[in-house]
Amino acid sequence: MKLLVTIVQDQDAPDLLEALVEEGFGATKLASTGGFLRVGNTTILIGVEEEKVAAVLNLVKRTCKQREQYDSVPIIPFEKGTAPPRMEKVVVGGAIIFMVSVERFEKI
Numbered sequence: 001m002k003l004l005v006t007i008v009q010d011q012d013a014p015d016l017l018e019a020l021v022e023e024g025f026g027a028t029k030l031a032s033t034g035g036f037l038r039v040g041n042t043t044i045l046i047g048v049e050e051e052k053v054a055a056v057l058n059l060v061k062r063t064c065k066q067r068e069q070y071d072s073v074p075i076i077p078f079e080k081g082t083a084p085p086r087m088e089k090v091v092v093g094g095a096i097i098f099m100v101s102v103e104r105f106e107k108i
Helices: 015-022 050-063
Strands: 002-009 028-031 040-050 068-073 088-093 096-103
Touching: 002 015, 002 050, 002 088, 015 040, 015 050, 040 050, 050 096
Parallel strands: none
Antiparallel strands: 002 040, 002 096, 028 040, 068 088
């Protein structure tokens, strides 16, 4: 069994959760915050048998697309104070997935 720790953008989470439920996969949704852009995202925990990992990965690929957006990025400060942030194009979306082997699973 594998535990897929799947980090997605907040706007992609509802579609992914709906697709998982439609295909019979259980999932737990957690609110989280990313480090680089410091914006909210969603971490979804998915427990799945090894032979079904590929099916879950396909659902993630189908529902969590990368896209470009402009975001303010602070410029390194000069002597005193800080410079105003500049707008920069960044790629967001997609998913980060950590796959962890599960030694034991119990549902009580």
